[in-house]
Amino acid sequence: MNFLNKNIFKKIGFRLAFAVAFTSLSIIGVFAYFNVQNHSKSLLMEVERHANQLGETVISSTRFDMMLNQRDRIQQVINSIGRQPQIRDVRILNKVGEIIYSSDSTNINRMVDKKAESCYACHSANAPLEKISITERTRIFRLAPDSNRVIGIITPIYNEKSCWAADCHAHPKDQKVLGVLDVTISLAEVDDTIKKSEMEIVVFAIVAILCVGLLIGFFIRRWVSQPVNQLLGATNQIGMGNLNYSITGMGDDEIGLLALSFNNMTKKLSEARMQLFQSDKMASLGRLAAGVAHEINNPLTGVLTYSSFLLKRTQDNPEFQNDLKVIVRETLRCREIVKSLLDFARQTVPKKNNADINEIIERSVVVIENQLTLNKVKLVKELDSHLPKITVDANQIQQVFINLFVNASDAIGEKGGTLAVTTHQIALSPYGVVQVKKAICTKRHNLLDSNFKIGGIPSLRVKVVSDGNEGFIHLDPVYGKHRNNFATGFTISQNAKFVCPDCDTSLVLSGKSCPDCDSPILGFDTGGQGIYEVCSSPKNNWEKWEFVDSAGLSEYIEIIIKDSGSGISQDDLSRIFEPFFTTKGQKGTGLGLAVIWGIIDNHNGTINVESEIGKGTTFIIRLPLTQQR
Amino acid sequence: MAHAANILVIDDEQVIVDAVVKICGMEHYTVDYAANVALAVQKTNEHYYPIIICDIMMPDGDGFQVLESLNNRNSESSVIMTTGYSTVENAVNSLFKGAIDFIPKPFTIDELLNSVYRANKYQQIKARQKKLLNTNANNELLYVNCPVWYSRLGYASWMFEERDGSVLIGVYDLFLKTIDSISEIELLEAEEEIMQGISCVSIKSADERVHKLLAPLSGRIVAVNQKIANDVHLVEKDPYFEGWMYRIIPTDIAYEKKHLILCSSELL
Numbered sequence: 001m002n003f004l005n006k007n008i009f010k011k012i013g014f015r016l017a018f019a020v021a022f023t024s025l026s027i028i029g030v031f032a033y034f035n036v037q038n039h040s041k042s043l044l045m046e047v048e049r050h051a052n053q054l055g056e057t058v059i060s061s062t063r064f065d066m067m068l069n070q071r072d073r074i075q076q077v078i079n080s081i082g083r084q085p086q087i088r089d090v091r092i093l094n095k096v097g098e099i100i101y102s103s104d105s106t107n108i109n110r111m112v113d114k115k116a117e118s119c120y121a122c123h124s125a126n127a128p129l130e131k132i133s134i135t136e137r138t139r140i141f142r143l144a145p146d147s148n149r150v151i152g153i154i155t156p157i158y159n160e161k162s163c164w165a166a167d168c169h170a171h172p173k174d175q176k177v178l179g180v181l182d183v184t185i186s187l188a189e190v191d192d193t194i195k196k197s198e199m200e201i202v203v204f205a206i207v208a209i210l211c212v213g214l215l216i217g218f219f220i221r222r223w224v225s226q227p228v229n230q231l232l233g234a235t236n237q238i239g240m241g242n243l244n245y246s247i248t249g250m251g252d253d254e255i256g257l258l259a260l261s262f263n264n265m266t267k268k269l270s271e272a273r274m275q276l277f278q279s280d281k282m283a284s285l286g287r288l289a290a291g292v293a294h295e296i297n298n299p300l301t302g303v304l305t306y307s308s309f310l311l312k313r314t315q316d317n318p319e320f321q322n323d324l325k326v327i328v329r330e331t332l333r334c335r336e337i338v339k340s341l342l343d344f345a346r347q348t349v350p351k352k353n354n355a356d357i358n359e360i361i362e363r364s365v366v367v368i369e370n371q372l373t374l375n376k377v378k379l380v381k382e383l384d385s386h387l388p389k390i391t392v393d394a395n396q397i398q399q400v401f402i403n404l405f406v407n408a409s410d411a412i413g414e415k416g417g418t419l420a421v422t423t424h425q426i427a428l429s430p431y432g433v434v435q436v437k438k439a440i441c442t443k444r445h446n447l448l449d450s451n452f453k454i455g456g457i458p459s460l461r462v463k464v465v466s467d468g469n470e471g472f473i474h475l476d477p478v479y480g481k482h483r484n485n486f487a488t489g490f491t492i493s494q495n496a497k498f499v500c501p502d503c504d505t506s507l508v509l510s511g512k513s514c515p516d517c518d519s520p521i522l523g524f525d526t527g528g529q530g531i532y533e534v535c536s537s538p539k540n541n542w543e544k545w546e547f548v549d550s551a552g553l554s555e556y557i558e559i560i561i562k563d564s565g566s567g568i569s570q571d572d573l574s575r576i577f578e579p580f581f582t583t584k585g586q587k588g589t590g591l592g593l594a595v596i597w598g599i600i601d602n603h604n605g606t607i608n609v610e611s612e613i614g615k616g617t618t619f620i621i622r623l624p625l626t627q628q629r
Numbered sequence: 630m631a632h633a634a635n636i637l638v639i640d641d642e643q644v645i646v647d648a649v650v651k652i653c654g655m656e657h658y659t660v661d662y663a664a665n666v667a668l669a670v671q672k673t674n675e676h677y678y679p680i681i682i683c684d685i686m687m688p689d690g691d692g693f694q695v696l697e698s699l700n701n702r703n704s705e706s707s708v709i710m711t712t713g714y715s716t717v718e719n720a721v722n723s724l725f726k727g728a729i730d731f732i733p734k735p736f737t738i739d740e741l742l743n744s745v746y747r748a749n750k751y752q753q754i755k756a757r758q759k760k761l762l763n764t765n766a767n768n769e770l771l772y773v774n775c776p777v778w779y780s781r782l783g784y785a786s787w788m789f790e791e792r793d794g795s796v797l798i799g800v801y802d803l804f805l806k807t808i809d810s811i812s813e814i815e816l817l818e819a820e821e822e823i824m825q826g827i828s829c830v831s832i833k834s835a836d837e838r839v840h841k842l843l844a845p846l847s848g849r850i851v852a853v854n855q856k857i858a859n860d861v862h863l864v865e866k867d868p869y870f871e872g873w874m875y876r877i878i879p880t881d882i883a884y885e886k887k888h889l890i891l892c893s894s895e896l897l
Contacts, residue, residue: 290714294686297713301735302644308738309651328737335735342715352880353822353849391880437884450718 013217013225021213028208032201040194047151047190048138054081055155055183058090067162075101088150088186092157094179122154131156140187148188155181227255234262243270244570271608274577281578293342300338304331352603355394357423357557357623358383364401368409375409376416384424387557390625396599397623403592404561404619411565411617422560427553428622431480434548436460438527439477441500441507447524449474454483460524460534462507464488466496473498475522475534479545486538498522498536509533516542555625556605562618568611576609634661636745637678639669639695640711641687645734649682652738653745666690670698678706680748682741683728685712685719696726705755707748711736720826720843724783725888731826731843743838750807751784772802775869780889782825782845787869788889790882795851798823799873800830800842800864809834811861816874819850823877825885830874846885848877 008014058081065073074092082090082103091102097112122132137154157178164173171178227250237245243266250259307327314320361383365372372379408419439447439460449461452474459474471488486492498507498520509523509531519537526532530547568576577597600607604624611617635658638649643664650660661678663669666689673681673695681699685692696708710723715733723731729751730744758771781787781801789797805811815831823829828841854873857863864872879885 294713297715297734298642298645301713302642302648304735304737305645305648305652305741309648309655312655312738331735332737339715353878450722 011225012228013220016220016224017213017217020216021209024212025205025209028205032205036194036198036201039197040190043190043193044140044151044187047185047187048134048153051138051151051153051183051185052134052155054087054185055153055181058181058183059155059157062092071101078103086186086189087183089182089184091182092179093182095175095177100179122156148186149191150184150186152182152184155183157181223253224255227251227259231255231259231262234259234266238266238269243273275606289341293338296334296338300331300334304328304335307331352391352393354389355392355397356389357387357392357397357559358385360392360394360398361401361421361423361559364398364405367398367402368405371406371409372419375412375414377409377412378416378418380418380420382420382422387423387425388625390557390623392603392623393599397603400596400599400621401559401561403596407592408561408563408565408617411563411567413566417564417616419564420560420562422558422562424558425555425625426558426622427555430548430551430554434479434545434554436477436479436524436526436532438529439524439532440527441503442505442525443500443503445500445502447500447507448477452485454478454485459485461501462522463499463501463504464492464496465499466490466493472501479532479543479548482541482543484534484538484541492536492538496536508536514540514542516540556622557625559621559623560618561621562616564616567613567615568609568617569613573609573611577607634659634676634678636660636680636682637669637672637676637706638662638682639664639666639687639692640682640684641665642684645684649741652741656742656745658745666692666694669695673699673704673706674702677704679752680745681706681708682745683708683710685710685723686714693722693726696723696728700727705752707751709744709748717824717826721782721885721888724785724826724843725890727783729784739839743840746838747804747807747840751803754803754806772806773869775801775892777891777893779869779892780845780886781892782843782889785843786829786845787892788845790879794878795876796846796848796879796882797873798829798845798875798877800832800868802868804840804842805865805868808832808838808840809836811835811865814857814861814864816853816858817850819853821850823848823850823875825888845889846877846879846882848879848882850875850877852876 058078062074062077065071065077078090078092078101081087087103089102089104089107091099091104091107093112094100099107099110099112102108134153139152140149141152142149157180159171159173159175159178163171163178164175230247230250234245234247246263246266247259250256307324311321311324311328314324361381365379365381405419412419436448441447447460447462448458450458452459452461454474454476459477462473462475464471464473466488467490469488469490471490473488473492474485476483499505500507507522507524508520512521512523512533513519514521514535514537517535517537517540519535519540522534522536524532524534526545526547530545533544533546535542576593578594597607600621600623606622608620609617610620636649636653638646638660639662640646640649641664646662646664650662653660658680661672661676663672666687669683672678681695683692683695692710692712696710699706699708708723708728709730709732710719710728711732711734712719713734720731720733729748732740732744754771761771775781775787776789779787779789784801784803786804787799787801791797811832812835813833815833817823817829823844824847825845826843829844830842832840832842834840853875857872857874864874866872
């Protein structure tokens with residue numbers, strides 16, 4: 001299956017896995033983004049709160065020294081706080097912006113511009129603000145583009161009674177803010193934490209997506225790709241003509257059901273093919289036998305007439321008479337043999353009468369009862385007592401049953417077993433079964449041609465006039481079998497005329513065209529059974545018979561003969577209806593099942609066989625409730 | 630036409646032609662032959678043969694073509710069809726298309742001679758009928774046609790469908806007129822099956838000839854007319870009513886009727 005590997009993107013499994021992985025990537029990505037955002041926000045808030053607290057602590061711990069105006073002590077406190085590793089700088093600015101205390105001694109007495117980022121929050125307006133919220137007092141910045149981020153927080157030092165009422169009287173009473181404490185803390189650790197958690201989340205997302213993708217891929221492969229590939233393989237097998245191929249072990253999900261119905265379809269297809277094949281073979285065997293019979297009958301006539309001629313001429317010679325009588329007698333015997341060969345080939349026309357299938361089964365059972373008892377075969381009959389009588393050749397049908405019973409008994413052998421016979425009535429679709437029994441043109445000329453038969457049934461004869469050529473086509477009278485014969489010896493043109501061979505009235509239905517190929521449609525009046533419509537194109541099999549379609553299902557009697565015998569192998573199963581095929585060696589002629597097949601076919605019925613080695617064989621016969629013709 | 634032969638045999642097998650010549654020679658007929666359809670049509674165009682024995686399968690066509698060409702020319706020849714491929718269809722078709730008899734190959738001398746005998750008688754009756762027509766002496770009845778609501782298979786047997794669905798079967802009067810008086814009738818028994826185009830009655834005539842009557846329909850015999858078993862001459866006296874032979878339940882009357890001739894038609 002090389003073509004499957006050609007492009008991985010064309011595989012349904014990969015596409016599904018990709019779709020699932022992409023969806024989870026989007027979801028996890030969005031989730032991770034907001035998670036990281038929240039995390040860093042709350043970390044920063046924590047740092048901010050911490051810095052603010054620190055500022056307040058510095059102010060309250062230096063308050064007493066300020067009161068006493070002990071500047072050395074204040075500087076010492078600030079220095080000792082500023083030595084903590086994360087704290088970058090602690091400084092106190094007076095109201096004009098001069099740094100009066102700082103953990104970094106080089107900055108002391110330096111003026112800070114009001115436009116500097118530490119002052120901007122309050123001094124952006126013309127008159128400085130006196131109270132601002134904590135977030136506005138906070139700023140995050142980098143000292144240099146490649147350095148760590150730092151957070152700075154300004155804490156204003158307000159004037160209070162103890163300040164302007166003190167002895168030193170350093171501050172006037174009307175001044176609101178005496179200065180500010182500016183603490184800057186390095187965010188290196190916080191940034192590290194954020195980066196780390198970002199990394200963690202990205203790694204988690206990638207691992208999660210990979211896991212989801214792999215798991216989904218695994219299940220898709222198990223539940224979708226493999227079964228689909230198996231189905232694909234099976235259809236290829238069927239395409240190559242291996243109709244015995246069946247799919248196994250597909251579970252009970254939808255694909256499993258698909259496989260089941262696929263198997264069922266293949267089985268039906270192979271049965272139909274076998275019936276067709278058998279039909280063909282019996283037909284050719286029939287032609288062969290008929291040909292042989294014809295050829296033998298002519299010389300036989302010579303022998304018979306000359307010998308009986310001699311018999312008449314030698315009436316006075318008793319010695320000759322006796323010998324000639326032997327010749328005549330044996331020739332007459334030959335005549336009977338040839339006749340029975342012809343009868344076999346044509347399986348004769350069944351002598352049909354109303355008969356009760358159950359009764360025929362009972363009669364057949366009586367014939368072989370001894371053999372069944374001898375082989376310890378237990379006979380189980382489940383006969384539907386409400387079966388209607390159907391028109392069959394009772395003798396031929398009895399021959400079928402006896403033959404099948406004997407086969408079953410042989411298959412069971414001497415070890416004993418069961419033989420179950422079931423009858424009941426079923427309804428099946430008429431398509432491929434019903435046939436046209438009467439067809440007339442508008443001037444009531446018969447269109448059925450008994451000199452040209454399709455499947456043994458008179459065909460519908462239509463005259464074709466095309467580009468000056470004239471010929472006849474023959475259409476299959478069986479609805480749904482499409483064995484039409486369009487061989488006219490010339491090509492039928494687009495504007496050819498299809499007419500009655502007797503009166504040249506057109507058979508084309510006006511105002512209608514084939515829904516499949518747009519060709520004209522031929523209509524045949526079936527005399528009380530509506531119009532049988534057929535597409536006039538040889539390339540198309542479209543046909544319609546409203547009357548039959550609307551009648552719905554046709555009814556059959558189904559006879560199931562099931563034995564618990566040795567079974568038939570798959571190889572043999574496809575050949576058992578072939579003439580001269582036997583598994584009984586010298587014991588059988590190989591004609592039994594072929595004859596059975598012919599009889600059932602002559603009754604417009606079908607016969608199918610199912611078998612499993614060691615478990616037994618089942619024959620299913622269906623005979624139509626109403627016989628045609 | 631004095632020099633023409635009595636019988637034309639159409640067959641592509643020389644041995645059959647020879648056999649027919651020999652056999653018919655025994656009864657003092659003169660026999661001509663044709664080995665294919667074309668020659669047969671040509672010969673029947675040139676000469677009048679009272680009796681024609683025609684094979685169905687031939688290299689250049691089938692015997693039905695000869696039959697049709699004779700019908701088209703309103704020939705008065707009596708045609709006996711024969712073939713090695715003896716199917717019921719062929720037999721019924723032959724009689725429907727105007728042949729007076731069908732004998733399957735291989736046939737015995739007696740089968741052929743009896744058929745030829747009837748054909749010869751048939752010719753005589755037709756000739757007399759023609760003569761009577763010419764002299765306007767219509768009141769002499771040579772044979773009784775079957776009642777108008779009956780149907781017949783060629784000139785052999787008739788059938789009449791009764792209201793209850795059963796069918797009566799009997800022998801056509803013209804068939805009786807072509808044989809000598811009946812001495813014995815061999816009938817089948819009730820419950821036996823008969824088939825259209827296959828012999829259902831053996832009639833032995835006073836001259837020891839055995840004539841087989843082909844059944845007009847297929848079906849199962851439900852009753853046999855015991856009266857004719859007791860008195861065979863009843864058939865000759867009243868072939869269409871009291872002289873019926875079998876009552877049957879037909880198998881497929883709708884299909885088989887297509888090959889029967891309505892007694893009301895002017896066709897013979």
